[in-house]
Amino acid sequence: MGYxxxxxxxxxxxxxxxxxxxxxxxxxxxxDLGSRIFDAAENPxxxxxxxxxxxxARGLRRRLRRKKHRIERTKRLxxxxxxxxxxxxxxxxxxxxxxxNVYELRVMALDEKITNKDLARVLISMVKKRGYKSNSKSExxxxxxxxxxxxxxxxxxxxxxxxxxxxxxxxxxxxxxKFKLKNSNGEYILDKKGKKQIxxxxxxxxxxxxxLRKLLIDEI
Numbered sequence: 001m002g003y004x005x006x007x008x009x010x011x012x013x014x015x016x017x018x019x020x021x022x023x024x025x026x027x028x029x030x031x032d033l034g035s036r037i038f039d040a041a042e043n044p045x046x047x048x049x050x051x052x053x054x055x056x057a058r059g060l061r062r063r064l065r066r067k068k069h070r071i072e073r074t075k076r077l078x079x080x081x082x083x084x085x086x087x088x089x090x091x092x093x094x095x096x097x098x099x100x101n102v103y104e105l106r107v108m109a110l111d112e113k114i115t116n117k118d119l120a121r122v123l124i125s126m127v128k129k130r131g132y133k134s135n136s137k138s139e140x141x142x143x144x145x146x147x148x149x150x151x152x153x154x155x156x157x158x159x160x161x162x163x164x165x166x167x168x169x170x171x172x173x174x175x176x177x178k179f180k181l182k183n184s185n186g187e188y189i190l191d192k193k194g195k196k197q198i199x200x201x202x203x204x205x206x207x208x209x210x211x212l213r214k215l216l217i218d219e220i
Contacts, residue, residue: 003031012040070127075120084120092120103198106170106219126220129200131169131213146205153207158215168219169211173198179209 001020004027008015017033041050049055078084084092100108102125105118114122132154134147157172166172173179181189181199188196202209 013037067128070130071124074123074127078120078123083116088117089120092117103170103174103200106168107174110167110171123220126216131211131216133213150207150210153210154212156208157211161215169215170219173200
C-alpha cells in the first residue's frame with residue numbers, strides 16, 4: 001500500500017494527515033489525522049519572539065564584522081593603487097593633524113584636488129556609513145514599519161537634494177539646517193570655528209539622516 005503524509009505547520013500547532021494511495025498513486029482514503037497544539041515561542045507580555053535578543057545580538061555582530069571587512073578591503077585598495085602606504089594608514093588617525101572634517105573634505109573634493117591622505121579618510125569614512133539599499137521587494141512598499149520609515153526618510157532626503165540643488169549627499173549634510181545639531185532650547189550648537197555642528201548619526205528608531213546608497217556611490 002502506498003501512502004503520503006501531509007503537514008500543516010503553524011506558529012502554535014502542527015496538523016497532520018496520512019492518506020492511502022491507490023495503484024495509480026492517487027489519494028484513496030484518509031488513514032489517520034490529527035494535530036498537536038503547543039505554546040507559542042514568544043514573550044507573553046508583548047508578543048515578541050523569545051529568540052529576539054539572540055537574533056538582534058547576532059545581527060549586530062554581523063554588521064560590525066561586515067563593516068570591519070569593508071574597511072580592510074578599502075585600505076587594501078588604497079595600498080594597491082599607491083594612494084597611501086600601509087605605514088601611512090597605520091598612522092593616519094594618530095599622527096595626522098586634521099584641518100578639515102570629513103564632510104568638508106567631501107565637498108572640497110568636488111571642485112579641487114585633495115591630498116591622498118584626505119582621500120583615504122574620505123573613502124574609509126564612506127564605507128563605514130554606506131547608505132541604505134533595500135534588498136527586499138516587501139520593503140519597497142512597506143509603510144508604518146521601521147522599513148517604511150526608513151524608505152520615507154531616504155526619499156525625503158533625495159527630494160531635498162534635488163529641490164535645493166545639492167550636488168552630493170555631503171554637500172547637503174554640510175549646508176542644510178536639517179542636519180545641524182540643536183540643544184534642548186532649539187538653538188544651533190556651534191563648533192570652535194563658529195559654524196553649526198553637523199548631526200549625521202541617527203537617534204534610536206530615527207532615520208531622518210539616512211541617504212540612499214546609490215547617492216553615495218554617485219558621490220564617490
